[in-house]
Amino acid sequence: MPKPSNVLSHPAESADIAAFRAAVLDKLAYSFGKTPDVASLNDWYMATALALRDRIVARWLKTGQRPDAEGRKRVYYLSIEYLLGQLLFDALINMRLLNVARAALADLDVDIDQLRKLEPDAALGNGGLGRLAACYMDSMAALAVPAYGYGIRYENGLFVQQIRDGWQNELPERWLSLGNPWEFERTDTEYSICFGGSVEYVGDGHGNGTARGLWYPDERVLAVAYDTPIAGWRGRHVNTLRLWSARATTPVQLAAFNEGDLVGATAPRAQVEAISRVLYPSDATAAGQELRLRQEYFFTSASLQDITRRHLEQHGDLTSLPDHAAIQLNDTHPAIAVAELMRILVDEHEHAWDEAWRITKGTLSYTNHTLLPEALESWPVPLLNRLLPRHMQIIYLINKAHLDDASAKGFVEPGMLASISLIQEGHEKRVRMGHLAFVGSHRINGVSALHTDLMQKTVFRDLNRAAPGRIVNVTNGITFRRWLYEANPSLTALLVNTLGERVLDDPAELLRLKGFCDDAGFVEEYKAQRRRNKQALAGRIHQLTGVRVDPTALFDVQIKRIHEYKRQLLNILEAVAVYLAIRREPERSWVPRVKLFAGKAAASYERAKLIIKLAGDVGQVINNDPLVGDKLKVVFMPNYSVSLAQCIIPGSDLSEQISTAGMEASGTGNMKLALNGALTIGTLDGANIEIRNEVGADNIFIFGLTAEEIDDRRRAHFTGRQAASPRLMEAIKSIDDGVFSPDQPDRFKPIAQALLGYDHFMVAADFDAYWDAQRKVDLAFVQPGWWRSSILNTSRMGWFSSDRAIREYASEIWSVPVVES
Numbered sequence: 054m055p056k057p058s059n060v061l062s063h064p065a066e067s068a069d070i071a072a073f074r075a076a077v078l079d080k081l082a083y084s085f086g087k088t089p090d091v092a093s094l095n096d097w098y099m100a101t102a103l104a105l106r107d108r109i110v111a112r113w114l115k116t117g118q119r120p121d122a123e124g125r126k127r128v129y130y131l132s133i134e135y136l137l138g139q140l141l142f143d144a145l146i147n148m149r150l151l152n153v154a155r156a157a158l159a160d161l162d163v164d165i166d167q168l169r170k171l172e173p174d175a176a177l178g179n180g181g182l183g184r185l186a187a188c189y190m191d192s193m194a195a196l197a198v199p200a201y202g203y204g205i206r207y208e209n210g211l212f213v214q215q216i217r218d219g220w221q222n223e224l225p226e227r228w229l230s231l232g233n234p235w236e237f238e239r240t241d242t243e244y245s246i247c248f249g250g251s252v253e254y255v256g257d258g259h260g261n262g263t264a265r266g267l268w269y270p271d272e273r274v275l276a277v278a279y280d281t282p283i284a285g286w287r288g289r290h291v292n293t294l295r296l297w298s299a300r301a302t303t304p305v306q307l308a309a310f311n312e313g314d315l316v317g318a319t320a321p322r323a324q325v326e327a328i329s330r331v332l333y334p335s336d337a338t339a340a341g342q343e344l345r346l347r348q349e350y351f352f353t354s355a356s357l358q359d360i361t362r363r364h365l366e367q368h369g370d371l372t373s374l375p376d377h378a379a380i381q382l383n384d385t386h387p388a389i390a391v392a393e394l395m396r397i398l399v400d401e402h403e404h405a406w407d408e409a410w411r412i413t414k415g416t417l418s419y420t421n422h423t424l425l426p427e428a429l430e431s432w433p434v435p436l437l438n439r440l441l442p443r444h445m446q447i448i449y450l451i452n453k454a455h456l457d458d459a460s461a462k463g464f465v466e467p468g469m470l471a472s473i474s475l476i477q478e479g480h481e482k483r484v485r486m487g488h489l490a491f492v493g494s495h496r497i498n499g500v501s502a503l504h505t506d507l508m509q510k511t512v513f514r515d516l517n518r519a520a521p522g523r524i525v526n527v528t529n530g531i532t533f534r535r536w537l538y539e540a541n542p543s544l545t546a547l548l549v550n551t552l553g554e555r556v557l558d559d560p561a562e563l564l565r566l567k568g569f570c571d572d573a574g575f576v577e578e579y580k581a582q583r584r585r586n587k588q589a590l591a592g593r594i595h596q597l598t599g600v601r602v603d604p605t606a607l608f609d610v611q612i613k614r615i616h617e618y619k620r621q622l623l624n625i626l627e628a629v630a631v632y633l634a635i636r637r638e639p640e641r642s643w644v645p646r647v648k649l650f651a652g653k654a655a656a657s658y659e660r661a662k663l664i665i666k667l668a669g670d671v672g673q674v675i676n677n678d679p680l681v682g683d684k685l686k687v688v689f690m691p692n693y694s695v696s697l698a699q700c701i702i703p704g705s706d707l708s709e710q711i712s713t714a715g716m717e718a719s720g721t722g723n724m725k726l727a728l729n730g731a732l733t734i735g736t737l738d739g740a741n742i743e744i745r746n747e748v749g750a751d752n753i754f755i756f757g758l759t760a761e762e763i764d765d766r767r768r769a770h771f772t773g774r775q776a777a778s779p780r781l782m783e784a785i786k787s788i789d790d791g792v793f794s795p796d797q798p799d800r801f802k803p804i805a806q807a808l809l810g811y812d813h814f815m816v817a818a819d820f821d822a823y824w825d826a827q828r829k830v831d832l833a834f835v836q837p838g839w840w841r842s843s844i845l846n847t848s849r850m851g852w853f854s855s856d857r858a859i860r861e862y863a864s865e866i867w868s869v870p871v872v873e874s
Contacts, residue, residue, distance in 0.1 A: 065152040073150070074157035076104035089161060095231055097161075098141070098168040101154065102234035105144055106282070113282040113291035120199035121367055126376065126869045128193060128200040128862075129360050131353060131390065132186040132383035133333060134178030135204050135294065137281075138535070138695025140235050141172050146539055147191075148288040173228040174694040176210030177296075177332065179655075180614040181721055182422060184695065185855075186383055188532040188721070189862075192855040194285030194292045195534070197872035198863060203356035205348060206236075206279045206296035209331045214653045214692040219669030223656050225331075236296075239278035243300070244358040246351050248272040252443045264406045264450055265399055268443040274325050275300040276355035286534055286558070290872070297355045299328035333386075335657040346432055346440060353387040357394055371402055375415030379867035382419040382494070385430040388486040390417060391451070391493030392444040400443070406450070418866050419490040419497050420527075422718050424504070424512055425618070431483040434476070448475055448484055455492050459519045472515040491516050491523070496866045498527045501719035501740040507760065525865055528743055529719040530858035533560055536725045541703040543582040544729065544847070551575060560851035567848045570841045579844055583704070583730065590704030593697075594649070597690050600676055603683045606645035607834045610726065611709035612693060612701055615654040615661040618716040622804065623816045623823055624648065624709055625668050628687050629784040629793075630824065632675050635684055643684040644831040651693040651701065660803075665689065667801055670793040698722075703729050706843075707830060710735030711823065713814045715760030717741075728850040730843040732833075734826055736819070740853070747849040752842040756826035757819040766818060773809045773817030781820045785809065 080100035081087050087096050120127055137143075145151040158165045177183060186202065193200040212223035247270035254266050276297040283292045301322040327344065328351050334341040357380075364374055382390060391413060398409035423429060438445045452475040459473060475492065477483045491497050491513055499505030505526035509517050517524055538545045538557065548556050551569060556562040569575040587604040595601050611624050628648050635643060650668050654661030672687035690697065708726035710717075710733050717739035727733055727744055734754040735741040745753050758766070777785070789805035791798025808817050833839050863869045 065156045069153045070156045070160070073104060073153050074160055076107065077101050077157060077161070080104050094163075094167060095171055097158070097163050098171045099232065099234050101158065101165070101168060102141055102172075105141070105148070105150065105154065106234060108148060108150065109144060109282045109284045109288070109291055112284070112288055113293075116197075116199075116290045117293065124377070125199055126867070127378055128198055128867055128869060129356065129378060129380045130186065130189060130193075130200060130202045130383060131356055131380060131387040132182070132202065132204050133349065133352065133386035134183030134383075135175070135186050135190070135202065135296075136178040136180070136183035136695055137175045137187045137294075138699070139169065139172040139174060140281075142169055142539055143191075143535060144235075144284055147195075147284045147286055147534060173231075174210075174696050175228050175233075176226050176694060177204065177207050179211055179332070179653075181719075182384060185529055185721055188530065188535070188855040189859060190283045190292065190294060191285070191532040191534060192530070192859040194283050194290050195532075196856060196859055196863070197285065197290040198292075198859060198867075198869055200292045201360075202283070202292070202294040203352060203359075204294070204296050205329050205352045206298045207329055207332045208298075211332050211653065212656065216665070216669065216689065216691040219666045219673070221654055221662050221665050236279045236281045239280055239295075242278040242359070244276045244355045245302075246274045246276050246299075246354050248274070248347065248350075248440050250442065252446060254446070263399055263403055265403060266396075266443055266446060268396075268400065273302050274328060274351065275302055276351060278355075278359070295356075295359070297329065297352050299326050299351060301325040335655065337657050342432070342436060343440065346436065349386050350389050350393070350441060350444075353390045354393050356387075357390060357397060361397055371398060371404065371412060372408070374412050378416055379869060380417050381862070381867070382417060382490055384420060384422045385486040385490055388419070388430070388490035388493075389441070389444065391489050392441075392447045394493075395447050395451070396443055399447075410451075410454075413493055414495050417490075417494045419494040421487065421490075421497060421499055421504075421508055421513075424507055424718065425716065429512060430486040431477060432486065434482040434484060437484055445484075448489065451489070451492065452476060462519065464519055469515055469519075473519050487512065488516065492520075495523065496525055497523050498525050498862075498866065499718065500527065500529045501743060502526055502528060503715075503737075503742050503760070504718040504739060507715060527858055527861045527865070528740055528853075529721050529724070530853050530855035531721050531724045531728070532855045533728070535699075536702065537728055540699040540725075541582075541586065541729050543585055544579075544703065547575075547578055547582055548847075560854040560856070563848050563851040565848075566844060570844045570848075576840050576844070579730070580840060583706075583843075586703040587706075590700060593700050594647075594688055594690065598688055600672070600686060600688050602647045602686050602688065603645055606647045606683065606686070607706050607830070608647050608649060608704055609707040609709065609830075610649045610701060610705040610731070611711070612649075612651045612698060613720075613722055615652045615665055616658070617660060617664075617814050618713050620711050620713060620814060620816055620819075621650060621652070621664055621668065622808075622814075623711055623819065624650070625664070625671055625687075626781070626784050626788075626808075626816070626820060627823055627827055628675070628685065629671060629787060630780050631685055631827075632671075632678075632681065633783055633787065635681050636678070639680045639684075644834055645683050645685070646831075647686045647688065649688050649690065649701065649705075651690040651697065653693055663801070663804060667788070667793070667804060670800075674793050698725070702726055702731070705729065705731040706834065707731060708733045708735075710738070710741050711757075711819075712736060712738050713819075714738040714758055714763055716814075724850060724853040727846045728853070730847045732830075732839070732842055732846060734823075734830060744853075747852055748842075748846050749849075752845050754826045754830055756822040758815055758822075763815055763818075766815065767813065771812055771815075771818060773807075773812040776812070776817045776820070777809065778821050780824065781817060 077100050080103040155165045190202045210226045213226045215222045249272050250270035252266045279296050281294040304322050333345045336342045336345050394413045398404040475488045499508045591602050591604045668689045708731040710723040714736045720739045736757040785805050788801045794800040863871050
């Protein structure tokens with residue numbers, strides 16, 4: 054078998070190697086003033102990245118000009134999160150230069166794999182939302198869809214998670230501390246973002262229906278652009294990720310400085326620049342709410358000003374904006390775009406209200422990612438009125454027209470009108486941002502078949518009745534360039550050797566792998582690459598946690614944000630039950646298992662942090678019990694990131710997708726793990742349903758209540774005690790009694806009591822079904838059929854490519870062409 058990297062790059066010709074080597078040396082000398090004998094590894098990394106960036110920029114400048122010259126429609130993707138991960142290997146693979154760079158650096162006695170370890174993850178997001186945005190940026194470039202991604206250049210991304218004595222501690226994440234070689238600061242591209250003040254309503258003055266207002270803000274912030282080129286597969290097209298950084302209009306108050314008030318002189322600057330200082334904060338406090346709203350409006354306003362400026366320069370007026378721009382709102386964070394675009398059209402360009410509304414709806418579309426009420430943003434009216442007074446006026450006008458339209462269609466019941474109103478009445482009036490995004494968009498999409506169906510039946514049921522036909526489904530996808538080719542080069546090499554290089558361009562080619570499921574030689578090679586990946590993962594586990602695990606054990610993996618609905622607690626409970634069973638029968642033939650957890654809890658989410666502590670404490674007891682040995686290990690890997698996921702996923706045997714049915718919109722971790730051959734144990738939730746449809750019911754372990762059954766139990770106020778079997782009661786009692794927290798026996802009593810009380814997340818209700826499904830996993834893992842199922846999972850994942858998802862967005866929502874491979 055060739056070296057895995059060979060299939061991900063063109064052959065390394067001597068002239069190409071020499072040219073790249075010379076480019077790196079030039080960057081080392083002229084950008085950093087270093088000679089090879091004194092250069093640090095970080096100098097080599099930066100020089101290599103800059104040399105590669107030059108290659109990308111040449112294509113970036115060329116492809117970036119095509120849409121303007123050809124009058125093509127552009128896509129603008131607005132997302133408050135982008136989890137890009139490390140970019141060096143991503144760009145080398147997409148540009149087909151990995152072998153060239155490896156050989157060039159080897160000539161200089163530099164190991165490119167060591168440089169890779171130096172690159173920080175750009176953790177500009179919490180999890181799936183940001184990683185999805187990164188996948189979509191990759192696929193839009195791969196399919197030559199002209200696109201800009203817009204977001205915030207957080208100076209500190211999602212916190213570094215340190216596990217100290219089992220507890221999560223949050224440390225600042227400083228991904229920019231050593232510089233960022235991929236970005237270009239655009240000091241000539243800045244926009245003024247306004248907050249507060251007052252509004253003078255002037256109407257139209259011309260009898261043309263323009264509800265114009267003059268906004269006199271009392272605060273201005275500058276948004277400065279930083280551009281990162283995003284190279285598509287084989288380098289054929291390069292798009293732009295434009296992130297905004299907040300700057301004060303007056304960095305230093307000179308009067309205060311001259312009077313000796315050094316702190317006061319820079320305090321206003323610090324307050325302004327907090328907008329892009331840290332990934333958006335908890336909205337549990339009034340201050341956190343205000344900062345988050347500032348962040349959302351800051352990047353949305355800057356992006357819309359940039360989009361409209363570009364359109365005006367090319368087309369002269371904004372009337373044709375829907376014909377040349379498709380703006381996708383990734384969740385509710387940029388939903389204020391509906392009011393902001395109306396403000397720009399009506400107040401700044403004096404379009405008539407109805408015409409502005411046509412332009413706005415024709416340009417905007419909205420992706421909903423959640424049915425959780427707490428995640429569907431709403432803002433207190435007083436807060437919006439204080440920070441964005443003109444937008445509050447516009448929202449009231451939009452709402453009046455919206456309710457009048459509904460009434461004209463016969464929807465006059467007060468309950469119906471209250472349900473669809475943009476303003477939620479009650480003790481505190483709030484603006485429903487999901488409703489605003491729905492009303493102001495021509496298309497609203499869910500992210501899996503189940504999620505879209507539930508969206509129409511629950512959160513947007515009445516809006517869908519009042520304005521039918523807008524909701525469509527686009528199931529999420531993942532970029533195979535990152536999650537197969539880069540994350541698992543040994544499997545990629547095997548696939549290319551077996552199916553041909555075409556599989557790198559067209560994921561549908563994976564379907565042909567089915568013909569090799571029973572080929573003994575192929576199965577042995579498939580097993581061999583998994584063994585190597587598991588050995589590498591075992592080494593990483595020991596490096597990060599000090600726990601030694603058996604690479605031949607079943608690697609049972611749950612890697613995702615820590616949240617009660619994702620039910621890490623169900624997984625931990627099953628580990629406790631298995632542990633107690635092993636202690637009763639230590640001589641029984643147990644299937645060795647490593648339960649691996651990774652993920653971050655929101656800094657203010659105390660229950661999630663307690664679940665992390667419980668996982669750690671359970672692991673401490675189990676991992677050090679001589680009766681258990683290697684039969685069971687429980688490990689929590691700290692500081693989950695894109696790069697850590699790329700290590701974990703290729704070595705995983707079992708993918709835990711066990712969220713409460715009806716609460717996970719889609720998931721993408723389920724797709725990444727299945728693509729790499731892990732079998733899924735999961736509920737009928739999110740994209741698990743579509744994965745089951747693709748791989749077949751015999752190649753996935755489905756258990757638990759359906760979304761409808763869970764709704765029935767919630768209405769009946771179901772308690773865990775009603776479902777608690779002897780096995781579950783024993784596990785809960787051991788937690789409640791302090792078996793895993795002898796230093797503080799009451800530590801986990803709140804968890805135990807919640808499990809037996811109102812079981813909102815149906816942990817107790819699903820426990821026995823989960824236990825039974827896990828025993829089926831044990832039986833299957835030791836049978837040859839496991840490998841057939843694993844190969845079939847890889848074979849059937851082609852449909853879950855983000856290229857397929859982008860094709861659907863392009864045809865059903867954006868009306869833009871794509872370039873087929």
